Amino acid sequence: MATEKRLTEKHYNGKGYYMKCSGLCHFDGHCANCDELVKIVDRLGEYEDKAKQTVDAVEVVHGQWIEILSGQNSSGYECSICKRIVSVVSDVDLRERVLAKKYPYCHCGAKMDGGADNGL
Numbered sequence: 001m002a003t004e005k006r007l008t009e010k011h012y013n014g015k016g017y018y019m020k021c022s023g024l025c026h027f028d029g030h031c032a033n034c035d036e037l038v039k040i041v042d043r044l045g046e047y048e049d050k051a052k053q054t055v056d057a058v059e060v061v062h063g064q065w066i067e068i069l070s071g072q073n074s075s076g077y078e079c080s081i082c083k084r085i086v087s088v089v090s091d092v093d094l095r096e097r098v099l100a101k102k103y104p105y106c107h108c109g110a111k112m113d114g115g116a117d118n119g120l
Contacts, residue, residue: 008040060111061081061108061109061110061111062110062111062112062113062114063079063080063081063106063108063110063111063112064080064112064113064114065077065078065079065080065086065099065103065112066078066079066080068085069087073089073090074087074088074089074090075087075088075095077099077103079106079108079110079112080110081106081108081110082106082107082108082110084106084107084108086099086103088102100112
């Protein structure tokens with residue numbers, strides 16, 4: 001893979017970059033007429049276009065929380081993928097909403113939306 005010539009350098013303080021001067025012009029403060037600046041703008045545009053085309057290529061693993069223990073003030077739920085157990089302390093009527101808000105993903109990375117075939 002061919003490496004493109006760098007058109008910028010990292011600033012000495014480590015924050016940000018600045019354009020490398022081509023030295024081909026008569027410095028008059030009008031860098032807008034510089035061919036190197038045109039190359040930087042073109043490369044930035046190509047980079048932004050590629051970033052918009054980027055696709056999340058990681059397969060999403062879907063799972064669901066399965067209630068395994070139910071008490072008056074709390075419930076225990078198990079991940080259908082890795083079997084991790086979490087507990088939700090809440091009124092019986094609010095547990096499902098609290099669970100979905102507090103644990104939309106398991107620590108194993110599974111998206112807890114009920115499975116890939118749940119119509120989402």
